[in-house]
Structures are given as C-alpha cells and as structure tokens.
Amino acid sequence: MNIGTLLLTILLEFAVYLFAVKRPILQSVGFVIIVNLITQPLVQMLFYEFYYSTYYETIGFFPFFFFIELLVIIAEMFLLWFLLKTDNKTALKISLLANIFSAGAGLLIYEVL
Amino acid sequence: MSRFLLLFLLISGTLLPDVIIRPREPEEKRYFLDFSAVDSFPGKIFLLSNLYREYYTSEDQITNLFDQRYIQIKINSSTPVIYVFNTDSLYDGFVTTGDELSDVLTKLKNSDISYRKTELNLSKVFRKKYGSFDEVYFTVSITLVKDSIFLTEITSVKIYEDSEFIKEIPFKPEAGLFRAENLLMSDVAPEPEGLFVGDIFYFLFPLAGVIAVLIIFFRRKSTEKKQ
Numbered sequence: 001m002n003i004g005t006l007l008l009t010i011l012l013e014f015a016v017y018l019f020a021v022k023r024p025i026l027q028s029v030g031f032v033i034i035v036n037l038i039t040q041p042l043v044q045m046l047f048y049e050f051y052y053s054t055y056y057e058t059i060g061f062f063p064f065f066f067f068i069e070l071l072v073i074i075a076e077m078f079l080l081w082f083l084l085k086t087d088n089k090t091a092l093k094i095s096l097l098a099n100i101f102s103a104g105a106g107l108l109i110y111e112v113l
Numbered sequence: 114m115s116r117f118l119l120l121f122l123l124i125s126g127t128l129l130p131d132v133i134i135r136p137r138e139p140e141e142k143r144y145f146l147d148f149s150a151v152d153s154f155p156g157k158i159f160l161l162s163n164l165y166r167e168y169y170t171s172e173d174q175i176t177n178l179f180d181q182r183y184i185q186i187k188i189n190s191s192t193p194v195i196y197v198f199n200t201d202s203l204y205d206g207f208v209t210t211g212d213e214l215s216d217v218l219t220k221l222k223n224s225d226i227s228y229r230k231t232e233l234n235l236s237k238v239f240r241k242k243y244g245s246f247d248e249v250y251f252t253v254s255i256t257l258v259k260d261s262i263f264l265t266e267i268t269s270v271k272i273y274e275d276s277e278f279i280k281e282i283p284f285k286p287e288a289g290l291f292r293a294e295n296l297l298m299s300d301v302a303p304e305p306e307g308l309f310v311g312d313i314f315y316f317l318f319p320l321a322g323v324i325a326v327l328i329i330f331f332r333r334k335s336t337e338k339k340q
Binding site: 083 | 314315319322325326
C-alpha cells in the first residue's frame with residue numbers, strides 16, 4: 001500500500017476540514033484520519049487490482065478516476081454525517097470540497113513531480 | 114490565525130515529501146506474453162501479441178501492457194511471409210522477414226525434400242522491444258504441400274535472455290486458429306511468495322477506522338444514557 005498517498009490525502013483534506021468543519025482542530029484531525037483510514041486503502045486497492053490490469057487499455061484513466069472519486073465522496077459523506085452529527089447536505093458539501101481539493105491537488109502534484 | 118498558520122504548514126508539507134509520493138524503484142520484474150488470434154482470412158492469420166510487464170515494489174504489484182503488436186502470417190502461399198508491425202502504425206516500419214525466409218525456401222526447394230521444418234529467427238524484430246529479452250525465436254514449421262506451395266505455422270516460441278536459452282513454449286493451433294495462450298515466463302524472475310508487507314495495511318487501516326467509528330458510536334450512546 002502507498003502510505004505516502006494516504007498521508008498526502010490526509011494532509012490535503014485536513015486543509016479543507018480546518019475551515020469547513022466547525023470543530024476543535026484536534027477533533028478535525030481525528031475525523032480526517034478516521035475517514036481516510038477507511039476510504040483510502042479501499043481506493044488504492046481498487047486502483048491496483050483493476051486499473052493496473054488489462055482494463056488499462058479499455059477504460060482509460062479519467063473515467064475510472066471519476067468513478068472511484070464519486071464512490072469516495074458518497075462513502076465519506078455518510079461517515080461525516082455520523083461523525084459530525086450534521087445533516088446530509090453539509091456532510092456532502094464537506095466531502096465534495098475535501099475530495100475535489102485532494103484529488104485536484106494530488107493530480108497536480110503528481111504531474112509536477 | 115492559527116488555522117491559517119496550519120494551512121501554510123500543510124501546503125509546504127505536501128510539496129516537500131517527494132520521497133513519499135514517488136513510487137519506489139521496481140524490485141522485481143516479470144514479463145508474460147500472450148498471443149491471440151484476432152482474425153483469420155483465407156491464407157492469412159492475424160495474431161495479436163501482447164507483452165505484459167509485471168513489477169513489484171516493496172508495497173505494490175503493478176501489471177501493465179508493455180508492448181503490443183500485430184503479427185500477420187501469410188499461409189498457403191508460394192512465398193510464406195511473416196509480418197510483425199505495431200498496432201498504431203500498421204504499414205510504417207513493419208519488419209518483414211520475407212527475404213530471410215525466401216532463402217530458406219529456395220534451399221528447401223532445391224533440396225528436393227517434400228517436408229521440412231525450419232527455424233525462423235525473428236530476434237531482430239523483438240530485440241530491445243521486449244524488455245530484458247534480447248532474443249525471441251518463433252519456431253516456424255514450413256511444410257511443402259505441393260510444388261511451390263508451402264504451409265506455414267508457428268509451433269513454438271523460444272525465449273532467450275542475454276543469449277541464454279530460458280524457455281521453449283509450445284504454440285498449438287486449434288481449429289485452424291492459433292489458440293490464445295498465456296505464456297507465463299516465471300523463469301525470468303520468480304514470483305515473490307506470500308503477501309507483501311504493505312498489503313496488510315489494506316485491511317489494517319480500514320479496520321482501525323471502523324473500530325474508531327464504533328468506539329465513537331458506543332461512547333456517544335453511553336453518554337446519552339448517563340444524561
């Protein structure tokens with residue numbers, strides 16, 4: 001498993017949680033870690049098991065990437081809804097923001113490096 | 114203010130660790146080759162040859178398509194020819210071994226022998242293109258059916274690495290077509306046994322996350338009860 005990607009995602013999403021989650025910083029740290037500990041390994045597993053296989057030629061990167069991101073956004077929405085004891089709309093907003101930011105920044109960093 | 118400071122630290126932190134984002138150098142490599150008959154016309158067979166590369170880092174196993182090309186085999190003709198060319202440039206720079214084969218066939222004709230098997234060296238075609246394999250030989254069986262009519266078929270594939278013979282793989286035609294066959298060349302680099310150390314985290318991390326969620330859930334419940 002790529003621990004680096006996990007750490008990077010936690011860091012990036014924490015940047016969003018800092019402003020979007022109206023909780024003490026330590027609690028936000030805890031939440032972002034819990035959420036990503038659950039979703040990130042599963043995302044990576046999906047990528048390595050399916051994407052880096054013969055599907056590589058047929059599916060292509062972006063359709064697969066967007067599909068996975070969509071699943072992650074939905075999963076994280078439910079987790080945030082429970083953890084923050086908030087309504088679905090707010091949970092979805094935070095999940096959407098965090099994942100757009102982490103996915104966008106992640107892609108950008110990957111391209112730059 | 115402290116949140117902005119943290120954000121600044123986060124941004125700097127994410128840009129620094131080049132090391133943690135970049136995949137490590139492959140530790141082990143393995144190639145496997147597969148052939149599939151994609152089409153068959155009278156006197157011609159089109160094969161799709163895929164070479165997959167599988168490599169391992171300490172954490173991941175990655176498989177990707179390394180090389181793909183079409184092989185066209187003209188059979189039942191007076192001049193059996195094998196063409197090998199890339200999928201994206203079908204006629205540009207294809208390699209024909211027709212001249213080499215013609216020499217062999219001339220010798221065959223002159224030898225007055227009605228049935229002969231010969232080996233065709235296609236190493237030039239595959240050299241460098243096939244990763245660490247510097248030589249890949251297709252054993253081609255050429256049968257003289259009638260006067261100046263030859264029947265050509267691939268019967269096996271021989272793999273060499275650093276001029277050392279590694280493996281010969283049978284290549285059996287089935288119902289007029291070449292059977293799609295996975296040619297796993299595990300001799301080249303043995304498949305590591307057991308789980309990778311990093312694999313355990315695929316299960317440990319989500320488990321830890323779920324346990325944390327459950328702890329939060331039960332703590333909230335007990336707090337509610339106390340109240």
